[in-house]
Amino acid sequence: ARMIEIRKQNCNPMTMKVTYYKKPVFIHQGHMQYLWDVDGTRYLDLFAGVATVSVGHCHPKVTAAAEKQLKKLWHTTFIYVYPALQEYCEKLASYLPDPLKVVFLTNSGSEANDLAMFMARLYTGNFDIITLRGSYHGGSPMTMGLTSNAAYKYPVANGLGCTNTMCPDVFRGPWGGRHCRDSPVQTTRDCSCAQGHCAANEQYIKQLKETLATSVPPRIAAFFAEPLQGVGGAVQYPKNYLKEAFKLVRERGGICIADEVQTGFGRTGSHFWGFQGHDVIPDVVTMAKGIGNGFPMGAVVTTPEIAASFAKGVHFNTFGGNPVACAVASAVLDTIIEDGTQKNSLDVGTYLMTELAKLRDKYEIIGDVRGKGLQIGVEMVKDKTSRDLLPPEDFAEIFEDVKDMGVLIGKGGVYGQIFRIKPPMCITKEDADFFLAVFNKSIHNYMEKR
Numbered sequence: 001a002r003m004i005e006i007r008k009q010n011c012n013p014m015t016m017k018v019t020y021y022k023k024p025v026f027i028h029q030g031h032m033q034y035l036w037d038v039d040g041t042r043y044l045d046l047f048a049g050v051a052t053v054s055v056g057h058c059h060p061k062v063t064a065a066a067e068k069q070l071k072k073l074w075h076t077t078f079i080y081v082y083p084a085l086q087e088y089c090e091k092l093a094s095y096l097p098d099p100l101k102v103v104f105l106t107n108s109g110s111e112a113n114d115l116a117m118f119m120a121r122l123y124t125g126n127f128d129i130i131t132l133r134g135s136y137h138g139g140s141p142m143t144m145g146l147t148s149n150a151a152y153k154y155p156v157a158n159g160l161g162c163t164n165t166m167c168p169d170v171f172r173g174p175w176g177g178r179h180c181r182d183s184p185v186q187t188t189r190d191c192s193c194a195q196g197h198c199a200a201n202e203q204y205i206k207q208l209k210e211t212l213a214t215s216v217p218p219r220i221a222a223f224f225a226e227p228l229q230g231v232g233g234a235v236q237y238p239k240n241y242l243k244e245a246f247k248l249v250r251e252r253g254g255i256c257i258a259d260e261v262q263t264g265f266g267r268t269g270s271h272f273w274g275f276q277g278h279d280v281i282p283d284v285v286t287m288a289k290g291i292g293n294g295f296p297m298g299a300v301v302t303t304p305e306i307a308a309s310f311a312k313g314v315h316f317n318t319f320g321g322n323p324v325a326c327a328v329a330s331a332v333l334d335t336i337i338e339d340g341t342q343k344n345s346l347d348v349g350t351y352l353m354t355e356l357a358k359l360r361d362k363y364e365i366i367g368d369v370r371g372k373g374l375q376i377g378v379e380m381v382k383d384k385t386s387r388d389l390l391p392p393e394d395f396a397e398i399f400e401d402v403k404d405m406g407v408l409i410g411k412g413g414v415y416g417q418i419f420r421i422k423p424p425m426c427i428t429k430e431d432a433d434f435f436l437a438v439f440n441k442s443i444h445n446y447m448e449k450r
């Protein structure tokens with residue numbers, strides 16, 4: 001209790017977001033898919049520090065690699081080449097298809113997207129960027145403009161914390177972030193897009209064409225898309241949407257950027273990168289989060305041709321490609337292979353989705369279950385007929401109840417109405433069963449009271 005008081009006094013609520021308001025959780029230790037608070041209570045972690053701890057908290061192999069490197073070399077900046085840097089860039093590039101072979105290392109996802117945006121403008125000589133509704137691409141002043149979700153923008157008048165209207169260089173494309181009520185095709189249940197003949201695809205492509213046409217004279221630099229929207233709430237696109245969108249953008253002189261900050265490193269289960277599930281090869285891929293299993297790290301991978309445009313500009317960051325970050329990230333790649341992490345993401349993710357769909361059919365307040373692998377969204381509604389949002393206080397009640405029963409999940413979505421499940425990818429079927437029982441109980445408790 002004393003610690004909570006100290007924390008309350010010292011934390012500025014405007015700069016620190018505490019997820020559990022009623023009773024904050026103070027975590028001090030983690031191992032694989034579990035976290036322990038300062039009182040020794042164990043939690044099953046189904047949020048992984050926002051889809052970041054990819055192979056497991058303090059995974060022994062990754063920790064050992066960090067320890068080894070910490071004893072050898074901490075820092076030089078990449079004005080010198082050191083083995084950890086060279087080895088890692090080569091290894092990461094080997095995970096990407098041709099011609100994506102040039103690696104730039106950063107410290108975060110926002111920085112990676114900043115750099116990608118800069119690259120696109122230098123390479124194409126154009127200025128306009130298209131991102132999609134519901135997207136999240138970062139919190140730096142530049143990427144805040146790319147991010148569509150208004151909840152993550154600062155409404156300042158000078159355009160720095162760009163709101164949609166204050167960012168004329170960023171056009172908002174059609175897809176994403178809708179409440180399942182707005183568009184039945186958005187929901188896994190009603191949508192035929194998995195079979196590749198979704199009528200919505202035509203509608204959204206038409207809207208994208210209209211958005212592209214607003215760049216007058218045409219000066220499209222880039223199109224950014226998360227292969228499966230993360231913060232937006234596991235929003236999926238119709239099967240051919242990205243493929244057609246990439247074609248349209250390229251026809252108009254722009255390049256296509258896949259933001260794999262959440263979807264990369266096997267999280268979607270069926271593929272190592274989210275874009276592979278859409279049968280496209282982007283011109284630039286940005287990544288962070290899972291790349292370092294929680295160690296600060298990000299990367300931009302692009303083609304030699306686009307990378308060459310940097311000869312026209314200067315890119316420097318002190319910590320990007322830090323030796324310890326490289327050693328950690330290298331061990332993460334090895335661990336994903338050695339532990340069968342991607343396959344586990346597919347198996348446990350598919351199991352969770354199947355079982356959550358059963359709960360959706362059982363309870364009036366679960367409007368939709370969607371996602372891929374271990375990136376799952378559960379959309380909460382008042383009832384299935386109205387599809388109105390579950391009131392925030394009711395949503396919070398279930399959220400806190402799940403935590404009190406020992407499971408940490410995330411929340412998100414444009415309207416903040418979606419439970420997000422994106423655990424360390426080492427969770428087991430038994431962990432999934434534990435969560436399903438807890439989730440069932442908390443919803444049952446809520447329905448009893450309602």
Ligand code: PMP
Nearest residue numbers: 108109110136137138230261262
């Ligand atoms: N892109 C996506 C898809 C993200 O989810 C995030 C973070 N939530 C970012 C970019 C920004 O990453 P970071 O917070 O590391 O700057």
